[in-house]
Amino acid sequence: xxxxxxxxxxxxxxxxxxxxxxxxxxxxxxxxxxxxxxxxxxxxxxxxxxxxxxxxxxxxxxxxxxxxxxxxxxxxxxxxxxxxxxxxxxxxxxxxxxxxxxxxxxxxxxxxxxxxxxxxxxxxxxxxxxxxxxxxxxxx
Amino acid sequence: xxxxxxxxxxxxxxxxxxxxxxxxxxxxxxxxxxxxxxxxxxxxxxxxxxxxxxxxxxxxxxxxxxxxxxxxxxxxxxxxxxxxxxxxxxxxxxxxxxxxxxxxxxxxxxxxxxxxxxxxxxxxxxxxxxxxxxxxxxxxxxxxxxxxxxxxxxxxxxxxxxxxxxxxxxxxxxxxxxxxxxxxxxxxxxxxxxxxxxxxxxxxxxxxxxxxxxxxxxxxxxxxxxxxxxxxxxxxxxxxxxxxxxxxxxxxxxxxxxxxxxxxxxxxxxxxxxxxxxxxxxxxxxxxxxxxxxxxxxxxxxxxxxxxxxxxxxxxxxxxxxxxxxxxxxxxxxxxxxxxxxxxxxxxxxxxxxxxxxxxxxxxxxxxxxxxxxxxxxxxxxxxxxxxxxxxxxxxxxxxxxxxxxxxxxxxxxxxxxxxxxxxxxxxxxxxxxxxxxxxxxxxxxxxxxxxxxxxxxxxxxxxxxxxxxxxxxxxxxxxxxxxxxxxxxxxxxxxxxxxxxxxxxxxxxxxxxxxxxxxxxxxx
Numbered sequence: 001x002x003x004x005x006x007x008x009x010x011x012x013x014x015x016x017x018x019x020x021x022x023x024x025x026x027x028x029x030x031x032x033x034x035x036x037x038x039x040x041x042x043x044x045x046x047x048x049x050x051x052x053x054x055x056x057x058x059x060x061x062x063x064x065x066x067x068x069x070x071x072x073x074x075x076x077x078x079x080x081x082x083x084x085x086x087x088x089x090x091x092x093x094x095x096x097x098x099x100x101x102x103x104x105x106x107x108x109x110x111x112x113x114x115x116x117x118x119x120x121x122x123x124x125x126x127x128x129x130x131x132x133x134x135x136x137x138x139x140x
Numbered sequence: 141x142x143x144x145x146x147x148x149x150x151x152x153x154x155x156x157x158x159x160x161x162x163x164x165x166x167x168x169x170x171x172x173x174x175x176x177x178x179x180x181x182x183x184x185x186x187x188x189x190x191x192x193x194x195x196x197x198x199x200x201x202x203x204x205x206x207x208x209x210x211x212x213x214x215x216x217x218x219x220x221x222x223x224x225x226x227x228x229x230x231x232x233x234x235x236x237x238x239x240x241x242x243x244x245x246x247x248x249x250x251x252x253x254x255x256x257x258x259x260x261x262x263x264x265x266x267x268x269x270x271x272x273x274x275x276x277x278x279x280x281x282x283x284x285x286x287x288x289x290x291x292x293x294x295x296x297x298x299x300x301x302x303x304x305x306x307x308x309x310x311x312x313x314x315x316x317x318x319x320x321x322x323x324x325x326x327x328x329x330x331x332x333x334x335x336x337x338x339x340x341x342x343x344x345x346x347x348x349x350x351x352x353x354x355x356x357x358x359x360x361x362x363x364x365x366x367x368x369x370x371x372x373x374x375x376x377x378x379x380x381x382x383x384x385x386x387x388x389x390x391x392x393x394x395x396x397x398x399x400x401x402x403x404x405x406x407x408x409x410x411x412x413x414x415x416x417x418x419x420x421x422x423x424x425x426x427x428x429x430x431x432x433x434x435x436x437x438x439x440x441x442x443x444x445x446x447x448x449x450x451x452x453x454x455x456x457x458x459x460x461x462x463x464x465x466x467x468x469x470x471x472x473x474x475x476x477x478x479x480x481x482x483x484x485x486x487x488x489x490x491x492x493x494x495x496x497x498x499x500x501x502x503x504x505x506x507x508x509x510x511x512x513x514x515x516x517x518x519x520x521x522x523x524x525x526x527x528x529x530x531x532x533x534x535x536x537x538x539x540x541x542x543x544x545x546x547x548x549x550x551x552x553x554x555x556x557x558x559x560x561x562x563x564x565x566x567x568x569x570x571x572x573x574x575x576x577x578x579x580x581x582x583x584x585x586x587x588x589x590x591x592x593x594x595x596x597x598x599x600x601x602x603x604x605x606x607x608x609x610x611x612x613x614x615x616x617x618x619x620x621x622x623x624x625x626x627x628x629x630x631x632x633x634x635x636x637x638x639x640x641x642x643x644x645x646x647x648x649x650x651x652x653x654x655x656x657x658x659x660x661x662x663x664x665x
Contacts (some may be wrong), residue, residue, distance in 0.1 A: 095213075
C-alpha cells in the first residue's frame with residue numbers, strides 16, 4: 001500500500017511539470033479514512049455533509065481563492081469555475097446550515113493543518129505530497 | 141284546441157328559436173367552462189414551469205445541502221405568487237419546508253431537483269399546488285364572457301330572424317288565412333297572391349287553393365242542381381202517393397200500419413193508423429170480417445214473397461152497407477228500413493155487392509128469397525159430400541102444400557104469392573140456420589137437415605113444420621086462409637147415398653101421403 005503510494009508519488013514527481021491537472025485529496029496519516037469516492041469528496045466540499053462516510057467529523061480545507069490548484073480542483077471535481085463556486089456559497093452564506101471550507105492560503109500551513117488534525121481533509125497537487133499525509137482519493 | 145286562442149306563427153317561431161337557443165347556450169356554457177378551465181389549467185402549468193425554472197437552482201442547492209433556510213426562501217417566494225396555493229420542498233429523506241396547502245393531489249405538480257454537481261443524482265422534489273380557486277374563477281369568468289357574448293349574439297340573430305320571417309312569411313300567410321276564412325264555400329271568391337311571393341311556395345299554395353275553391357264551387361253547383369232534380373222527383377212521387385185514389389200503406393207483419401196515404405186513411409179510419417196518441421195502432425186484420433183470413437194472407441206473403449190479391453169484406457159500421465176492399469199485398473224488403481208488407485187497397489164494394497146481388501139472384505127464388513131448385517140441388521150435394529166425410533146423417537124432406545091451388549083461384553095470384561112468402565118464412569123459423577130451405581117449384585119445398593154428428597131426428601122437425609104451416613094465414617083484413625102440407629122424408633145414408641134417389645124416395649113418400657089423405661109426413665122405409 002505504502003509502496004504503491006510511493007511509486008505513484010514518484011510518478012507524479014516525474015510528471016508533475018506536465019501533468020499538473022491531477023489533484024490529490026489527502027488526510028492526516030493517522031486518519032481512519034483510507035479511501036473516498038469522488039462523490040463523497042464532493043459532498044464534503046460542497047457542504048452537504050459535515051462527516052466522513054464512517055461518521056467521524058470532516059473538516060475540509062480550501063486553498064487560496066486565486067490559486068491554480070483550487071481552480072483545478074473544482075473544475076475536475078464538479079466542473080465549476082471558482083466564480084460559480086463563490087456564487088454557490090454566497091447563496092448559502094446567510095442560511096447558517098452550511099459554510100464554505102476554511103481557506104488556508106499557505107501550502108505549508110495547509111499541510112501542517114492536515115498533519116495536526118485527524119478530521120481535516122484537503123486537496124493538493126502532486127508536488128505537495130509527503131509522508132505525513134495520506135492520499136484518500138485523487139481526481140483528474 | 142278549439143277553446144284556445146289561435147296561436148300566432150311568429151310568436152311560436154320566436155319561442156321555438158329562443159327555447160332552442162337557450163338549450164344551446166346552456167350546453168355551450170358547460171362546454172365553454174370546461175374548455176376555458178382546461179385552458180386556464182394549462183396556462184397555469186406553463187406559468188408554474190417558468191416560475192419553477194427561476195428557483196430551480198436555489199431549490200436544488202437547498203435540497204442538496206438540506207438547507208431549510210434556503211428551502212424556506214424558495215418556497216415562500218413561490219407561494220407569494222397568487223397562482224400558487226402551496227409549495228413543498230423535499231429531499232430524498234425528509235420534508236425541508238412546506239408552505240400553504242401543498243396537498244399532493246392530482247393538481248399539484250412535482251419537479252425533480254437534480255444535484256448541482258452531479259446531473260445523475262436526484263436530490264429532491266419541489267411540489268407546487270396551483271391555486272385551483274383562482275383557476276376556476278378565471279375559467280368561469282372567461283366562460284361567462286363567452287356565454288354573455290353568445291346570448292347577445294343569439295338575441296340579435298333572433299330579432300332579425302323573427303322580424304324577417306314575420307315580414308316575409310308570417311304576415312302574408314296570416315293575410316291569406318284571413319282571406320280564406322272569409323271565403324264562402326261555393327262562391328266565386330278567390331285568394332289574392334302577394335306580389336313578392338308569386339313564384340315561390342306561397343304562390344303555389346295560393347294557386348292550388350284557388351283551384352281547390354274552383355272545384356268546390358263547381359261540385360257544390362252540381363250538387364245543388366242534382367238536389368233540385370231529386371227534390372222535384374220526390375215531390376212527384378209524393379204527389380202520386382198522396383193523391384192516389386187507391387189506399388197505399390206499409391204494414392209490419394203484425395198488421396200495424398207504418399205509413400199510409402190519405403186514401404188509405406179514409407178507407408180504414410183513424411182506428412188503425414195510430415196517429416194522434418201514443419197507443420200502438422190496432423192490427424189491420426181486425427178491420428176485416430175474417431180476421432184469420434187476413435192474417436193467413438200476411439203470413440203467406442211473408443213466407444212466399446209472392447204478392448197476393450184478394451177481395452176482402454170489411455166490418456161495416458152499424459146500419460151501413462157491406463164494404464168490400466180489393467187488396468194487393470206484397471212484400472217489400474229493404475236493408476235500410478227492414479221488411480214490410482205493402483198494401484194497395486181500393487174500395488170494390490159496389491162491384492162486389494153487385495156481384496153478390498147477381499149471385500144471390502141466381503141462387504134464390506125471387507119471390508120467397510129461398511134457394512131455388514138449381515142452387516138447392518148444388519148445396520144439398522155439397523152437404524152430402526161433407527156428411528160422407530164426417531160420417532154424419534142428413535134428412536131430405538119433400539113438402540107439398542095442400543089446398544094451395546084453390547087460394548090462387550079464389551083470391552088471386554097476389555094472395556097465392558103472400559101465402560108462399562109466409563110459408564117460406566115459417567119453414568125457415570122451423571129449422572136451424574145451417575139447414576137448407578129450398579123452393580123446389582110451384583108449391584113444393586125441400587127442407588134439408590144437416591147434423592154435425594150422430595143421428596138426426598127428423599120426426600119432431602116434421603111435426604113442427606106441420607104445426608106451423610097449418611096455422612091460419614092472414615091475407616088482408618077480412619081474408620084468412622088455412623093450408624096444410626104433405627111431407628115425404630128420405631134419410632142419408634139409411635135410404636140412399638145418392639141425392640137423386642133421396643129426392644125420388646122423398647117424392648114418392650110425399651105422394652103416398654097425398655094419396656092417403658094429406659097433412660101428414662111419412663119417412664121412407
